[in-house]
Amino acid sequence: MVAADTARTILVTGAGRGLGRVLAERLAARGDRVVAHARSAAALEGVPCERALVADLEDPAGLADAVAAAGIERLDALVHNAGVLNVGAVAEESLEWWHRSMTVNVVAPAELTRLLLPALRAARGHVLFLNSGAGLSAAPRLGSYAASKHALRALADSLRAEERGNGLRVTSFYPSHFDTDMQRDLREQYGSDYDRSRAMSAETVAATILGVLDAPEDMVVNELRVEPPNPLPVRERA
Template sequence: MTTPHTKPTTGTDDARAVRTAIVTGAAGGVGSRTVQRLAEHGWHVIAITRTNEDAQRMASLAGVDALYANLADVGALAGWVQDELLARFPLERLDLLVHAAATAHVGPAADADAGTWQRVLQTNVIAPAVLTGALLPQVRAAKGTIVFINSGAGERAVRNHAVYASSKHALRGYANTLRLEESGAGVRVTTIYPGQIATKMLAGIDRALDVPFEPERYIQPQSVADAIVWVAESGPDMQVTNLDLRPRQEVSVQFNV
């Protein structure tokens, strides 16, 4: 399912003290910048990408190791965590788990077929849930933080986004429930709801909706990454539960016409 790209560890006390993060969707606009920013802050980051080429590229960064995996293969995901991810990185603690991987679908609600529903729900809901469950012992040991990158579509209806919005509403329900269940273990659960982000995925959505792609008007991926790092490094006395990020000038009306 994957090929790891790793660097040798020193085995020193300093190395063991380094905070560790896992980031999915690590080659995407938000994911890649989150990996880079965490590494700049001294974290050891395990980047999960969709292709071997992306894994090789991410592993070239200082402080970053990488694996590629098909997260949509949800039936094999828990086994992959045990047999490949944790076999290669025998983590006792995981300080941060960031779910940035996602896929989208654009079209009328009545036109979505079963395959589309399955693809989007597997990637956007089932994969993060299964991955979280498989890594919860390590997150609990660190009293760590889990961050879900959701969407404004996870808070309201969006025309031509029935499948995507449904997946993000489901992810919201999962994250809120997980927060309640894991609070006694000291695990922090944060959901971030960005508005339009200047990424390739949004460029494709804009083309499908026949609206102009205007990245200068959208949130920059680096801004979302900075918010994720702020959440992860916030003080131990509080947790950020839900965080809305909107473009400075609201542009969502163009997606609801």
């Protein structure tokens, strides 16, 4: 449990389930003030938080009203956890999925960050982008997802360079093969086997994020890539 005078206000997107929910629970348990985001209030049922930010990331134009309603004047950290993924070859991927991947995974985080910059600057805060191994190397049938994650890395790099003088810290975090609904869905779409014993747990990934956010003020982790010791490759069953 952190002392009351050191508790921080941290916004987590996609806090309704999976890693986002685990992270919100871990932050709240230690005494931080959690702002939990989800696309509906129902999705946040049971999530420990001081306040909610209800907004659909597929509609970035609606984020301004949601942020204004939340009344966030000071924000110590913004964790961009929410995202979408579809498996499809470039020859087959629909225009709808290209739009959705880029909107939810890149445009919405950019707009949400822009809207919250005054609060982040006031706290000399930290922005952490949950990226992916696909943001470093694109695999077959992951074109729209990988493109969005490569773009997310560019967003983080630009933000870091622009806001360094304002005291902001910016991290791109690349966890591969951890146990989430997205990982299971990816493998199902691929027709690939899945073994959760060869994946990192959401708890492990959440603990790693906390470690990055807790880094001393005279240091920043710009980029961090992690994976399990013996990950099961994503490949179609024979």
